[in-house]
Amino acid sequence: MIAPQDRRIIRVEHLNLIPPPVTKQQGRMSERKGAYASTASDTNFRRKWDKEEYAEKARQRDAEEKERMQENEERLKTGKKPRKGAKKDVPTPTELMKLRDYDLELEKNLNKTIVVANPSGRGPGQPGFFCEKCNRTYRDTAAYLDHINSRAHLRMLGQKTQIERSTVEQVRERIAFLREQRREASKAKEFDFNKRLAEVKAKADAERAAKKAQKKAEKEKARMELLKDVTVQQDDDMAQMMGFAGFGSSKK
Amino acid sequence: MANTTVRGATAIHGQNPQFLVETVIRNRIYESLYWKERCFALTAATLIDRAIEMNAIGGVYGNNVPTEFICLLLKLLQIQPEKEILIEYLQADEFKYLRALAAMYIRMTFQAAEVYEILEPLLKDYRKLRLRDVGGYSLTYMDEFVDQLLHEERSLTLALSFWVALCLAQSLTLSF
Numbered sequence: 551m552i553a554p555q556d557r558r559i560i561r562v563e564h565l566n567l568i569p570p571p572v573t574k575q576q577g578r579m580s581e582r583k584g585a586y587a588s589t590a591s592d593t594n595f596r597r598k599w600d601k602e603e604y605a606e607k608a609r610q611r612d613a614e615e616k617e618r619m620q621e622n623e624e625r626l627k628t629g630k631k632p633r634k635g636a637k638k639d640v641p642t643p644t645e646l647m648k649l650r651d652y653d654l655e656l657e658k659n660l661n662k663t664i665v666v667a668n669p670s671g672r673g674p675g676q677p678g679f680f681c682e683k684c685n686r687t688y689r690d691t692a693a694y695l696d697h698i699n700s701r702a703h704l705r706m707l708g709q710k711t712q713i714e715r716s717t718v719e720q721v722r723e724r725i726a727f728l729r730e731q732r733r734e735a736s737k738a739k740e741f742d743f744n745k746r747l748a749e750v751k752a753k754a755d756a757e758r759a760a761k762k763a764q765k766k767a768e769k770e771k772a773r774m775e776l777l778k779d780v781t782v783q784q785d786d787d788m789a790q791m792m793g794f795a796g797f798g799s800s801k802k
Numbered sequence: 803m804a805n806t807t808v809r810g811a812t813a814i815h816g817q818n819p820q821f822l823v824e825t826v827i828r829n830r831i832y833e834s835l836y837w838k839e840r841c842f843a844l845t846a847a848t849l850i851d852r853a854i855e856m857n858a859i860g861g862v863y864g865n866n867v868p869t870e871f872i873c874l875l876l877k878l879l880q881i882q883p884e885k886e887i888l889i890e891y892l893q894a895d896e897f898k899y900l901r902a903l904a905a906m907y908i909r910m911t912f913q914a915a916e917v918y919e920i921l922e923p924l925l926k927d928y929r930k931l932r933l934r935d936v937g938g939y940s941l942t943y944m945d946e947f948v949d950q951l952l953h954e955e956r957s958l959t960l961a962l963s964f965w966v967a968l969c970l971a972q973s974l975t976l977s978f
Contacts, residue, residue, distance in 0.1 A: 649843045656839070695838040699804040712809060716846035718886045724847040725894045728854060732896065 641708040648709060654698070656691045683707065804842055805832050811882045814911045819879040822910050823872070823960060827861070831868045831876050841873055846883035849874060850891070853900040859947065860934035861958035869934050871903060872958065878907045892920070898929050902947060909951040909962055917952070924948040 614636060622632035656679075668675030676687045679694035683706045688694040697703055701711055807820050820828065831837050840852060853874055860869040891904035905924060909917055927944040935958075950957050 647843045649845070649848050654839060691835065692833075692838070695835070699838060699842050711806075713843055713881065714845050715808075716848075716883070716887065718884065718890060720845075720847040721850070721883075721887045721890050724850050725890060725897075728850060729894070729896065732854075 640705050643705060643710040644708050646710050646712055646714045647704060650698075654695075656694075804838070806880075808881050814879075819882060819911065820876060822879060823876050826866070827868060827872065827960070828876065830862070830866050831873050834868050834873065836868075836870055837873050837876075841877050844877055844881070846881060846887045849877060849881075850894075850897070850900060853891075853903055854897045856899040856903075858932040858934040858939060859899065859902050859906075859942075859958065861960060863934050863936055863938075871899070871906075871934075872960070874903055875906055875910075875960075878903070879910070889920070892924070895927075898927075898931065898944060901927070902931060902944065905948055905951060906957070909957075910960070921948050921952060 618633060618636065625632055664677075666675065666677060672687075673685065674680045674682070674687075678687045678689045679691065680687045681694070681697060681703065684697070684703055686697065688697055704711060807818055811819060813819070814822065823831070844852065852870070856870050856874070858869065859871045861872050862868050888904050888908055891900050892908075894900055901924070905921055908920055912920070925945045925948055927948070929944050931942050931944055931947060933940050933942045947957075951962070955962055
């Protein structure tokens with residue numbers, strides 16, 4: 551049998567919420583060692599810093615900075631401007647500025663509600679438009695388009711900022727191609743139209759025939775019903791009156 | 803870059819060809835979505851694709867929103883195609899908005915005598931053109947449009963070259 555004063559503890563145990571056992575002796579003033587000398591183990595939840603790792607990072611950073619400074623000194627000697635940040639490995643532009651041959655899909659997520667999958671505040675999966683090449687997020691289409699058209703982005707793609715000069719031949723070819731395409735399109739449309747017309751006609755004919763057959767069947771059925779009724783009734787009346795079973799009509 | 807005039811372009815009427823479109827409108831064009839999204843890195847050949855998608859001529863509409871026509875016109879001024887290419891544009895007669903675009907460009911950039919020689923045959927083109935302006939869409943005709951180009955100093959909210967207009971007026975009065 552559980553004593554009434556123990557009942558509270560048992561209930562808590564059941565919920566896996568065991569409070570630290572409080573005894574009157576622990577709470578006494580005379581046994582405290584002060585806040586800083588506490589041997590309590592309830593600070594284990596705090597994050598442990600890997601000092602070695604961060605020291606290594608700092609060392610690496612210092613080395614890079616030193617290298618940059620040395621390089622800058624050399625650059626200054628040759629009369630060039632010092633480099634401000636770390637050297638980025640951007641491909642040298644080799645091709646001319648190219649037309650985007652894909653749709654940017656700026657309105658893809660318009661009027662949609664999307665859960666932000668990436669809570670870090672950086673990288674892909676953030677609200678807005680993300681440029682994978684340059685690892686940047688832009689809040690609106692205007693900023694995104696400005697970036698996509700910018701020199702920095704083109705450099706990442708390895709493109710120059712000059713466009714190709716079209717020749718007269720290219721223009722002629724393009725016009726001929728578009729002319730042919732348009733002719734094909736109009737031809738296809740015409741063909742489709744006739745075909746569609748025939749299809750519609752066939753469908754309408756079939757429907758009409760089915761309707762007609764159904765109507766005919768219904769009519770026949772009603773006539774038979776009526777005939778049957780009339781003959782049965784007539785037969786009964788006459789038979790009673792004249793005292794025999796029927797006239798033996800050939801009609802059914 | 804996206805908005806700079808092509809390298810090695812010749813000055814037209816003594817200035818950067820893009821300046822033929824007034825600053826206010828030009829800046830509206832640079833800001834517009836159509837310019838940024840659809841006009842980026844167009845060449846004289848790929849511009850035809852955009853031109854045949856057009857369904858109206860015009861300057862600006864609504865609250866100074868540039869039309870596709872004027873965006874492509876600025877693109878032409880920016881890339882400055884050769885004269886032969888522009889003649890090709892004019893000769894592609896099934897693409898009437900491409901022809902209208904080329905006619906406008908020729909009027910803005912060429913010398914008076916050339917403008918007259920090139921644009922006069924277009925007075926025989928009686929096809930309809932849709933015109934988009936502040937009040938909405940209205941109807942005009944190719945010959946009407948070309949006539950306006952030959953006679954007036956402004957068209958589609960753009961100032962055309964005054965000197966060319968003057969020379970044209972003189973040559974027209976002389977010829978009649």
